[in-house]
Amino acid sequence: MVPRPVLSTSLASVRRASSTTKAAVKKEGSIADAFNSLSGGNKKDLPPRFLHLKQQIVHGREDRIVSSWHRLLEDLRAECDLIARKGPKIIPEVDFQDLESDLPAISAELKKRGTVVIHNVIPEAEARQYKEDVETYIRVNPNTRNFEGQIFELYWSFPQLKARVHPNMLSAQSSLMKLWTKSNPGSPISTSQPLMYADRLRIRQPGDAKFALGPHQDGGSVERWEPEGCGGVYGEILKGNWEKYDPWDVSARVDANSNLYDGLGACSMFRMFQGWLSMSTASPYEGTLLVQPLLKHTTAYTLLRPFFRPVVGYGEIPTDQYLDASNWQFTSGSDMTSELHGATPGHGQEFTEFQHPHLELNRTMVHVPKVRPGDYVVWHCDSIHAVDKTHKGTSDSSVLYIPVCPLTERNAKYAAIQRQAFLDGTPGPDFSGGIGESQHIQRPSLQDLRGVADIDGLRATGFEKLVAANSDTAGSQDVTSIANTVLGL
Template sequence: MTFTEQAPENLPELIKTTKDRLRAQIGDVAAALAEVEETLRPKIAEIVALRERGEEVWPVVDFRDVAAGTVPRETADAIRRRGCAVVKGTFSRSRAEAWDRQLVSYLEDNSFGETYQYLDDGVFGSLAAGKPSIFPIYWSKPQMEARQDDNMVAVRGFLNGFWKHESQGRVWFDPRSDTAYPDRVRRREPGTSSSGLSPHTDSGSIERWLSPAYQQVFRHVFAGEPNRYDPWDGAYRTEVNEFASTVMCSAFRTFQGWTALSDMAPDQGVLHTVPIPEAMAYLLLRALQDDVAEDDLCGAANGAALAVDEKYHSLLLPALSPIPAVEPGDTVWWHGDVIHSVGAVTGQQGWGNVMYIPASPRCEKNAAYAKACGRAFTEGVSPGDFAAEDYETGWTGRATAADLNETGRRQLGFSKSPASV
């Protein structure tokens, strides 16, 4: 299966002709945007009011309720409304802290600090950012243990369940089944000062307008009926192939996510989101307005995350809200389209350590990428979506096939049957 496509030649001309066609489909693009704005304004005002009262914006759910199937209806409704959640106690504090120590040993035993060379892989090339603390390791035993753990499988199955996996007469993915999307770790030291990462979305920038599959995903928006758009409908999302670049994602992620390995407070350079998954309709329509150049999509560029900025998207930014305080073992999740950023911090108090582990349910696209990741795991090289830094090829203590349970083998395509929740 092909995971990516080459970006078309003469992108400015393609953007212009695509915008002309989409405008013709929509009709009155200003009225369509105004319709979305009318829907978004009270949502934004509610979020701002909650935050100003010191109340939590992010839904918080206890893992024990996830495991028992007893998540309160109002909590589930809030997750659907906000497109994000913190799952408390996905793992025990002691286990997460042990993983953190094991990662330190893994890095030290293999002299990572002496051999590491910072690489700007372009992921955040268009965003305001400080030097990241993202370490390009994928195959440590803690990462593998967390990915294949029954608790993680249960949480991802719970989150996949918010999505409509069957529509348009087709089954798009299996919400009960996992595939692997191996990602990196972040280790940010106490005392760190960072400008953070400015607001953006992942999983496609210009593709969201130019890709035929994405045009189907956003068919209601591009038909001039934006309030019919359902951000939880999986239709056509598993058919999107992003243009080849260092920011591409070869999988359909229902939720991006990370597992906390340290205590983190909301004012210590943590994840923020605009917790309104429907806001994507606004981003799409904003680029079609008359004040945007004909060959421009509000600054969106191939090979860069889709930036959300004050110039074009000031309506949305007051809703940008941090995660609540988290502890080691908590997991943090946000819908794959949700606008997110990382807050700035000066003299960070305590560590800010996480393992990035998203939710990527089984479909043909995800299974094919996972199988390719299985080959990368065997060789100890970086997965295909990431720069080929390949630090771990000769490392001692790297996870091997003997460290995989049946779920882990299935997630990496080493077994034919799916790993169901």
């Protein structure tokens, strides 16, 4: 049993702080609402303002963007061949007990691939018990909303809370945040202490082919090009210098807004990594995760693709000729449209072989290696990822979604609202509305949380004062103080 810490924060002060930070109540829904392909939405042309935005982006730098595109395509071809040859073996793996010591040795490959499997973060028996307890929680609350009986609109079950505040989980997240660097040392962000983000869970049964979510990126879509969204993050790419773009520069992301359209399931909190904790054993083709393990290149391609079109269409010439840079023409003037391939306001960014042919997704989307209960899989917030089209295994593939979130003022504001949502039993502000788990049997209380969380766990959940690390920069210390004020601590 984790010793119960001495607390300095009263429930009354928590409620006062939460009352000053509120989010609009959203309609009820499911994970399908976050993606155009799952929600059955018809793809509509983007309004003319996106055409004007594209014209503004390329104005005066057309030659540089064309040259950058050609260099990118040349690199992509060789890298895609390597990924296809290596398959899941290309994904870095490390054991939790060796994470801190081995991270420097694998950091270069991890940063290139954007994905890592950390084995044995939670003891296997404990992670297996999480699944049994989750299934009990669902069974005694049969009205729980879900998507196709596998993605459950649950955020506050006791197993989810235990996993999020487990000392090993928080330790792993703290280690992972060290991979990010600051181009501006004064940036108001702290990577020394993670904040909790309450996401859903998945229990996918053998044979399932309904949850066939194809290649996509989380964290918005059209926002990647919009200056008031995340456009500043990708400035080097849009200037024609994709090689200079650093996916791991945290300074550029502090003020980015990936949720301009407040979509259901769209993420307004800055998640350095998306991730899930496995509660079952799953091998490739057994309902698990696939990633495109070439982070920097795929991000550059995503941003540049809308400015080019093929001269000769797909199927009209051999594939190699179709993909060759000479067959791709920069669009300008009347040839340019408002399209941002795969991007729809309020939804995640989606990818197809037809719209993004140079990524060769049919052979570069690779499975993560085999996982067991207690293994933690994380991928960079810009990584393209998908799920198995069909679960061909013989047992369930079950995970708790647990991302890695640093401390920023925006994240602290989200955490304040989310903290109240926990007390009320309702979903966090990013997710669908309704009564959520407010009437669920066996929903854990604040006292239950305090019974299993140590001081770091309570800080991550917003129930105890945040403390800057001795090594924190002035910017990190400042944002810690701001966050405590936001949280009423």
